[in-house]
Amino acid sequence: MLGYARVSTVDQNLEGQYKQLIEAGCYDVYSDKGRSGATMSRPKLEQCLRALQPGNTLVVTKLDRLGRTVRGLVELLESLNERGVKFRSLTEGIDTTTPSGRLMFNVIASVAEMERELIRERTRAGLAVATGKGGRPPRLQPHDVVEARRLREKEKQTVEAIAKRFKVHRSTIIRALRTDGLAGAAYKAGTRSD
Structure with missing residues (x-):
């Protein structure tokens, strides 16, 4: 022992x-x-x-x-x-x-499992309420996304630099840029390049 x-x-x-x-x-x-x-x-x-x-x-x-x-x-x-x-x-x-x-x-x-299930249920219920109210407002407004795309495409700025400029997390910029394929191949593959 x-x-x-x-x-x-x-x-x-x-x-x-x-x-x-x-x-x-x-x-x-x-x-x-x-x-x-x-x-x-x-x-x-x-x-x-x-x-x-x-x-x-x-x-x-x-x-x-x-x-x-x-x-x-x-x-x-x-x-x-x-x-x-x-x-x-x-x-x-x-x-x-x-x-x-x-x-x-x-x-x-069993008590711990029940606790986990209750947390999951409360999370799902909270998400449903938020979705019904339109969800969380976007961190980037449409004009911000246009500017982020311009900075990435024309000025070749890094995702980190763009995120810092807009005071958002890098993942927010990546999501916005992915729609037009501007985040960069490494980001799409899940690895960072810049």
Whole structure:
């Protein structure tokens, strides 16, 4: 069993987590100090995940040591499961080496999936309302598109320079220029040329 411990600030102590993980039977404990659970930049967690082999068990003292969002936790646990790695969280009593632990994990995964579906539904509903109201107003007015085309075709300006001039994102200019084939072959192919 491999353990993972994390504290958010360098002032916090990992000792309590180490003790619990060793008592749970972990023979190796990876730890990140001063790393937030909201960020995925946790070098020791990444090292621990690479070290896990099929049949191993990853143990944490609490679920929030791995991450802050249900979605992030579920994705990580599903990834471990696909690799044949078991998981235990000592505080929450989740242990995917047991039938009841797998049930608990599936309940959490189902809640996360329901959350994703609700977000999708709200997004679709919002898009439908926006479309019914005519959608978002275009960032470039028709005369701006004409000018952008002139700058690209006659003055051979880069897409970036044109975007900067109109204070829009490069992709807005590319979309406007693509209709007449002026964005450039590399942009159409999905690679940048200028």
